[in-house]
Amino acid sequence: MSQYYPALLIxxxxxxxxxxxxxxxxxxxxxxxxxxxxxxxxxxxxxxLLSNVIRGIPDVYLFGGxxxxxxxxxxxxxxxxxxxxxxxxxxxxxLIAARPAVEKEFPEKAAPFYTxxxxxxxGLLGMVITGDAFNLYVLLEIAAITGYALIALGKGxxxxxxxxxxxxxxxxxxxxxxxxxxxxxxxxxLNMEDIARLLPPLYESKVVTVAFVILMVGIWLKMGFFxxxxxxxxxxxxxxxxxxxxxxxxxxxxxxxxxxxxxxxVFTVDYAFLVLKxxxxxxxxxxxxxxxxxxxxxxxxxxxxxxxxxxxxxxxYMVGGFWLGNRAxxxxxxxxxxxxxxxxxxxxLAVGNIVYAKGNSQWDSLPxxxxxxxWTMGALVVGALSxxxxxxxxxxxxxxxxxxxxxxxGHYGFLxxxxxxxxxxxxxxxxxxxxxxxEPFGASHGPDHGEDGPxxxxxxxxxxxxxxxxxxxLVLLGLYTGEIVDRVIRHAVPGMML
Amino acid sequence: MKxxxxxxxxxxxxxxIYATTDFxxxxxxxxxxxxxxxxxxxxxxxEETAVPNVVTSVLVDYRGLDTxxxxxxxxxxxxxxxxxxxxxxxRTPAPRQYRHRLTGLTFRIKDGGEISLxxxxxxxxxxxWTPHDFIIEKVCCYLIPFIQLFGLFVxxxxxxxxxxxxxxxxxxxxxxxxxxxxxxxxxxxKRMGEKTSALFSTFGVLIYAGTGALCLLLGYNFLDYQxxxxxxxxxxxxxxxxxxxxxxxxxxxxxxxTMIWIFRxxxxxxxxxxxx
Amino acid sequence: MEEVLRxxxxxxxxxxxxTLMMIGLYALIAKNNLxxxxxxxxxxxxxxxxxxxxxxVKKGATIPIIEHNYDMAHQAIRAADYVNPLxxxxxxxxxxxxxxxxxxxLAITIMVYHRYLTLEEDEILKQIRES
Numbered sequence: 001m002s003q004y005y006p007a008l009l010i011x012x013x014x015x016x017x018x019x020x021x022x023x024x025x026x027x028x029x030x031x032x033x034x035x036x037x038x039x040x041x042x043x044x045x046x047x048x049l050l051s052n053v054i055r056g057i058p059d060v061y062l063f064g065g066x067x068x069x070x071x072x073x074x075x076x077x078x079x080x081x082x083x084x085x086x087x088x089x090x091x092x093x094x095l096i097a098a099r100p101a102v103e104k105e106f107p108e109k110a111a112p113f114y115t116x117x118x119x120x121x122x123g124l125l126g127m128v129i130t131g132d133a134f135n136l137y138v139l140l141e142i143a144a145i146t147g148y149a150l151i152a153l154g155k156g157x158x159x160x161x162x163x164x165x166x167x168x169x170x171x172x173x174x175x176x177x178x179x180x181x182x183x184x185x186x187x188x189x190l191n192m193e194d195i196a197r198l199l200p201p202l203y204e205s206k207v208v209t210v211a212f213v214i215l216m217v218g219i220w221l222k223m224g225f226f227x228x229x230x231x232x233x234x235x236x237x238x239x240x241x242x243x244x245x246x247x248x249x250x251x252x253x254x255x256x257x258x259x260x261x262x263x264x265x266v267f268t269v270d271y272a273f274l275v276l277k278x279x280x281x282x283x284x285x286x287x288x289x290x291x292x293x294x295x296x297x298x299x300x301x302x303x304x305x306x307x308x309x310x311x312x313x314x315x316x317y318m319v320g321g322f323w324l325g326n327r328a329x330x331x332x333x334x335x336x337x338x339x340x341x342x343x344x345x346x347x348x349l350a351v352g353n354i355v356y357a358k359g360n361s362q363w364d365s366l367p368x369x370x371x372x373x374x375w376t377m378g379a380l381v382v383g384a385l386s387x388x389x390x391x392x393x394x395x396x397x398x399x400x401x402x403x404x405x406x407x408x409x410g411h412y413g414f415l416x417x418x419x420x421x422x423x424x425x426x427x428x429x430x431x432x433x434x435x436x437x438x439e440p441f442g443a444s445h446g447p448d449h450g451e452d453g454p455x456x457x458x459x460x461x462x463x464x465x466x467x468x469x470x471x472x473x474l475v476l477l478g479l480y481t482g483e484i485v486d487r488v489i490r491h492a493v494p495g496m497m498l
Numbered sequence: 499m500k501x502x503x504x505x506x507x508x509x510x511x512x513x514x515i516y517a518t519t520d521f522x523x524x525x526x527x528x529x530x531x532x533x534x535x536x537x538x539x540x541x542x543x544x545e546e547t548a549v550p551n552v553v554t555s556v557l558v559d560y561r562g563l564d565t566x567x568x569x570x571x572x573x574x575x576x577x578x579x580x581x582x583x584x585x586x587x588x589r590t591p592a593p594r595q596y597r598h599r600l601t602g603l604t605f606r607i608k609d610g611g612e613i614s615l616x617x618x619x620x621x622x623x624x625x626x627w628t629p630h631d632f633i634i635e636k637v638c639c640y641l642i643p644f645i646q647l648f649g650l651f652v653x654x655x656x657x658x659x660x661x662x663x664x665x666x667x668x669x670x671x672x673x674x675x676x677x678x679x680x681x682x683x684x685x686x687x688k689r690m691g692e693k694t695s696a697l698f699s700t701f702g703v704l705i706y707a708g709t710g711a712l713c714l715l716l717g718y719n720f721l722d723y724q725x726x727x728x729x730x731x732x733x734x735x736x737x738x739x740x741x742x743x744x745x746x747x748x749x750x751x752x753x754x755x756t757m758i759w760i761f762r763x764x765x766x767x768x769x770x771x772x773x774x
Numbered sequence: 775m776e777e778v779l780r781x782x783x784x785x786x787x788x789x790x791x792x793t794l795m796m797i798g799l800y801a802l803i804a805k806n807n808l809x810x811x812x813x814x815x816x817x818x819x820x821x822x823x824x825x826x827x828x829x830x831v832k833k834g835a836t837i838p839i840i841e842h843n844y845d846m847a848h849q850a851i852r853a854a855d856y857v858n859p860l861x862x863x864x865x866x867x868x869x870x871x872x873x874x875x876x877x878x879x880l881a882i883t884i885m886v887y888h889r890y891l892t893l894e895e896d897e898i899l900k901q902i903r904e905s
Contacts, residue, residue, distance in 0.1 A: 007720035011711055014570065018704045021577060025693050063563040065722035069535050072563045112581035119574050126567070134864055138567045141871045142574060145878055149578030152882045157902060159582075159885040166879050167802055170815050174822050177868065181822070185521060185829050188534025190860075198534070210517035503804030511796045515789070523784040525833040527854050532832055536860045537853035544840050544851070552838040552859040553866075561863060568867045575874035579881040659839065664866060760877045767884055 005049050006061035006074040009084070010126050012041040017118040024111020032099060035114040039092040039121060046084040046125070053081040054487050060131075068131075069194045075131040079264075079334065079492035082484075083128045083257045086341045089473075090249050091121035097349050097466040098242030100459070101356055105240055106153065113150070120146040120246065124254045133180045133266065134190045136258065137173065140222070143254075144169050147247050151239040161234035168221055168231040175218030182211035183266070192265045199267065203275050208267075212276065215262055223255035223315055226289030233296075233308040241352030244304065248311055249344040253337050256318045260333070263322075269494045279323045283414055286320025289313065290417040294424035303361040304351045306428060307344070310387060313421050314340050320414050321402045327493055329405025334489050336398035339386070339477060343395055346383035346470040350376050353459035353467065369436040373458045377436060379471040384429035386474045389422050394478035401485075548739040549657045557662065558742045558749075562721045565745075566706050569752050573703045576756035580696070583768030596620040630681060638680035645673040653750040657742065663749025667702075670750065671757030683766055686758075692770060695758045702752025706745050713741075787828035795821035808886065808893045812879050819872040823865045830861035838862070 016038030023030040052059055059076035062068070076084070095117065102110055123143030130136050148169070152162035184190055186207045187198040202208055217228075224232035236248045263272045273279050293313025300306040318340070321333030351361050353376040358365040370377045386395035399418065406415040458464070477484070522529035539556050549555040557565050596605045598620055605620070649669035656662030678686035710721040718725035723741025727733065730740045762770055782789060798821055801814025838859040840851060883893065890898045 004714060007714060011707065011714070011720060014566075015704070015707050015711060017570075018573075018700050018707065021573075021700045022697060022704075025696055062719055063721050064559060065719045065724065066560050070538055070560055072561055108586045109581055109584075112577045115577050116574060116581065119570065119577075122570075132564075134561075134867075135564055135567070138564050138571065138867055138871070141875070142567055142571055145571060145574050145578060145871075145874055148878050148882070149574075149581055152582055152885060159882045159889065160898060160902075163808060163879065163882050163886060166875065166882065167811060167815060170819065170875055171799070171802065174819055177822050178825065181826055181829065182517065184861075185529070185531050188530035188532070188536070190535070190864075198530075206520045207517050210513055213513065499806075500804045503800050506803060507796045507800045510799065511792055514792045514795070518785050518788040518792070519781060521785055521788055524787045524828065525831045527832040527835065529829075531829050531861070532853075532858050536858040539859055540838060540840070540853040540856050541851050544842055550840040550842050552840065552856065553862050556859050556863045557866060564863075564867055568870045571871050571874045575877045578878045582878075582881045582885060660837070664870060760881075764877070764880055764884065767888065 002048060002052055002057065003059070003061070005045050005052070006059055006076060006129060007063070009042055009045045009049065009129060010074075010122060012045065013038045013118050013122040013125070016041075017115050017122065020111060020118060021115040024115070028111055031111045031114045035095060035118050036092075038118055039088065039095055042121070042125060043088040043092045046081070046088040049076050050081040050085045050488070052076070053078055069189050069191045072130070072132045072135050073191070074129045075193075076129060077492065078488050079257070079260070080128050082334070082338060082488050082492075083254070084125060086338050087121065087124050087128060087250055087254065090341055090345050091117075091124075091246065093466045093469055094242065094246045094249075094345060094349070097245065097352065097463045100462050101240065101242045101352060104356065109153075113153070116146040116150055117246065120150065121250075124250055127254055128257055131192050131265075132190055133183065133192055133195065137177050137180060140173055140176065140258075143251065144173060144222075147251060150243040151235050151247065153243065154238045154240045156238055157234065158238035158240075161231070161238045165231045165235040168228070172218045172221030172228075175214045175221065177218075179211045179215030179218060182207050182214065192261075195266050196268055199271070203271060208271075209276065212267055212272070216259070219255055219259045219262065220319075223252045223259070223319075224312055225315055225319055226285065226292055226312060229289075229293075229312045229315075232312060233305060236308040236311065237302070237305045241304075241348070241355045245345060245348035245352050248308065248348055249341045252311060252315050253318075253341045256315065256322075256333075256337055259319070260322055264494055269325075273325045279325045280411075282323040283320050283409075283411055286316040286323065287413045287417040289316030290320070290421045294421040297428055298424060301363050303354070303363070303366070303432060304348075307347050307351060310347075310425070310428075311344060314344070317399075317402060317418070317421075320417075321405055324405045324409040324411060324414065326405055326408050328401050328408055330493050331485055331489050332398055332401030332403075332405050334492065335394075335401055335481065335485065338484070339394040339398045339474075342470055342473055342477060343383055343386045346379060346467065346474060347387070349463070349467045349470060350380035350383060353463050356459050356463065357457055363432075363435060366432065366436040367439040370433075375464050376459055376467065379467045381433065382471040382474055384425070384432075386478075388425045388429065392478045393474050394481060395474070397478055397481040546735065546738070547742065548735050549742060551657055551659065551662075553660075554656050554662050554742065554746075558745050559723065559738060562710075562745070565749070566703075566710065566721070569703050569706055569749050572756045573699055573752055576696070576699050576759045579760045579763040580768075583763040584770075585768045634680050638676055642673045642677055645676070646670055649673065649750075649754075653746055654743075656746050657739065663746035664753055666746075667750035667753025668757060670754040671761075674754075674758045675761050678761070678765070683762060683770060687762070687770060690758065692759070692762065695755045695762075698751050698755025699759055700752075700755075702748045702750070702755060705748025705751065709741060709745055709748070787831075788825070791821045791825040791828065794824065806895050808883050808895060811895075812876065812883065815879070816872065816876060819868070819875075823868050823872075826861040826865045826868070830858035832857050 016034055020031050020034045049059060053076055061074045063072045102113055120143055123139045126139035127136055148162050148166050152159045183195050186202055186205060187195050189195050189198060221228045236244045290313045293309050293316060297306045297309035318333045318336050321329045354361050357373060386393035389395045389399040403415060403418055539552050543552045543555040544550055547555045547559050649666045652661035652669055653663055653666030674686055674690055713722045713725035714720050716725040723738040724734045726741050727737040730737050795818055798814045798818030802811055802818060805811050805814060835855055835857045838856040887893055890901050892898060
């Protein structure tokens with residue numbers, strides 16, 4: 001059975017998305033259970049893949065039965081299995097939390113919403129597992145198109161933000177496609193490992209250099225790496241809350257994974273770090289991203305918008321950690337990828353609950369929240385502590401590895417940026433806690449505050465349970481960091497970095 | 499913005515042109531792209547899949563997974579347009595106006611009212627309503643069946659000549675779109691309702707993914723059409739041949755349904771009732 | 775001089791695609807009207823498609839449909855006689871993707887127009903700032 005896992009991982013959600021779409025026309029009540037089953041199924045499969053990888057069973061799956069350079073194949077290794085598990089966990093947990101919001105905001109469009117939701121997760125899972133550079137592009141577009149549509153569903157500025165996202169996203173995807181084309185024209189292959197095998201004699205070629213640059217720029221555009229992040233805050237802020245808590249944790253992280261995958265598997269570490277010697281420049285870019293993201297977050301007066309800038313800063317963490325080019329930095333980057341997906345999920349879910357109860361997440365609506373929504377705010381505190389990096393939450397450990405990497409690499413700029421951004425996070429979150437805990441309720445409110453009631457209300461149980469699952473997950477992940485690093489990430493570290 | 503744009507364009511263009519000097523010349527038969535992977539497709543396609551059109555065999559068999567997701571992208575775009583634009587029916591029932599074709603009298607129907615006279619004698623009047631042109635209407639009436647026939651031909655003949663599911667599906671979809679252009683959206687909706695087009699689009703992709711899953715159930719890899727051998731005549735190679743045909747039909751259905759679906763939502767801003 | 779000319783003439787397909795691509799990119803960045811931006815986006819995507827298709831060309835080769843007898847008798851098939859089918863396959867995918875993106879982009883543009891009653895970006899931003 002386990003040899004079918006890679007196919008099942010994609011086939012289950014894809015088929016389910018089709019059934020959801022059909023049942024929207026024939027039997028609408030089935031949509032949500034179908035989506036839940038599908039993502040639950042792929043969650044189980046991805047956990048199965050992870051346990052297979054830990055036990056050392058290789059998973060290569062040839063689609064159509066054709067051998068690698070001719071057909072498309074999926075390959076699971078330690079790195080991809082870990083990211084697969086994260087993607088499917090986030091997709092699944094967020095789906096549970098999405099239901100009340102969907103029923104409140106657009107009940108008549110639940111079927112297409114869930115269809116696109118499941119397809120989005122399918123696209124991301126495929127991107128992580130695929131071993132073919134062009135297949136990655138197609139899956140990237142599935143995730144992107146569904147993402148555009150889901151984001152545009154929001155209120156106010158959402159369509160315009162989504163349109164900007166489309167423009168930037170399309171440039172990014174086309175650059176990626178062009179980079180793959182450049183690799184194809186000089187190697188004649190699209191399979192990642194086959195390209196890696198054919199590339200070494202061509203390292204001097206200008207085509208490889210330019211291909212590398214375009215690919216990286218394309219991927220950075222998609223992940224919102226600092227100077228190319230302009231689309232990200234608006235798109236994530238104005239999206240409906242179940243969508244931003246899906247897209248914000250996943251899209252950027254999966255693109256970071258794609259970057260790592262491209263460097264490790266296609267261009268190989270030797271080329272990226274020894275031939276091109278771009279690492280120092282990229283780490284400095286990451287430093288700028290972290291500092292700028294943190295500073296921009298300080299200027300915001302809306303919790304959700306502030307979080308989007310934190311996402312920009314966190315992207316800097318991962319990119320910088322990876323490009324430090326040493327063992328600790330690599331482990332830190334991958335661990336942070338996992339942790340950050342869950343931390344962002346936790347925070348966005350909490351903000352989603354606030355939006356559900358209050359209608360928006362402006363600072364005006366914060367006062368008194370600790371009294372009216374204690375559970376939501378409790379989880380928000382856990383998420384915030386993790387972002388700041390307080391033990392025993394998981395954020396501490398990945399930051400620890402990143403700091404270690406910065407010291408080992410002698411990159412003190414990155415070290416300073418990490419510490420600075422942690423300090424800024426402290427300020428950011430404690431400001432929120434202060435307002436929502438100490439500021440007397442109603443002080444900043446006018447008389448026209450009738451609609452959500454002065455008492456306020458805690459979010460429904462369906463949203464609290466997934467939120468607290470995530471919050472506890474953050475602590476558990478922190479406690480089991482050693483296990484994860486030892487059993488999974490350590491094996492993914494490329495030989496050169498040891 | 500203009501200067502910034504110019505700067506970026508010049509910069510990117512320079513980088514791209516810098517790389518072209520190391521490219522193989524145009525049409526070079528010795529370029530790596532022509533020597534490494536693709537010869538195997540050309541040399542073995544006929545033997546392994548019995549399909550002489552190599553583009554089809556690579557598209558649907560060797561790289562069938564790409565094409566499955568490609569169909570899914572189309573489907574996702576259809577669902578996305580529906581999700582974003584479609585206005586739920588009868589939220590604000592507005593009074594409608596009809597013109598009686600024979601006498602030229604106009605009627606105003608109040609909310610929820612129905613006409614008891616034969617409906618084909620009336621035509622709806624709306625703000626962007628335009629009278630039907632007799633010549634265009636009739637020419638299209640005679641043209642559409644042939645267009646559809648050609649669409650079916652293109653799907654069915656994709657193995658031997660340029661064509662296949664995508665191209666045929668687009669032609670089929672265009673025939674229905676032509677009907678809505680030459681008559682109006684309502685006429686086309688009467689021929690092929692919204693639910694039908696949506697289900698066409700869904701089931702088309704389902705045929706593709708389902709064929710793949712069927713191969714999995716029969717004990718082979720996903721999308722390995724060889725598995726269909728027990729169900730189809732002619733041995734494992736012909737099973738691939740027929741599997742490709744099956745999948746192409748699915749692609750054609752999906753593309754046709756989605757094109758119509760997207761067009762309707764875009765053309766009427768999701769209302770499905772205006773004149774166009 | 776002759777060297778440069780030969781470089782350009784031998785590889786004119788790349789120059790054409792780069793020119794087209796930069797036209798699209800410029801429109802995408804600098805144009806104010808949203809529909810013009812979408813047109814630019816399409817030109818941009820089409821340029822990439824052109825690039826791929828031009829990779830597949832082989833001098834003296836024909837379309838990749840194998841000549842065969844009725845009974846599928848074995849003849850030697852020379853790969854050099856047929857153009858490379860792989861870029862065509864890939865671009866079929868890319869075309870479909872660009873159509874899908876176009877559809878979604880237009881749908882969202884319709885929403886934007888409905889909300890702000892204009893497609894000029896500066897006017898929309900002005901409206902947002904004022905509200």
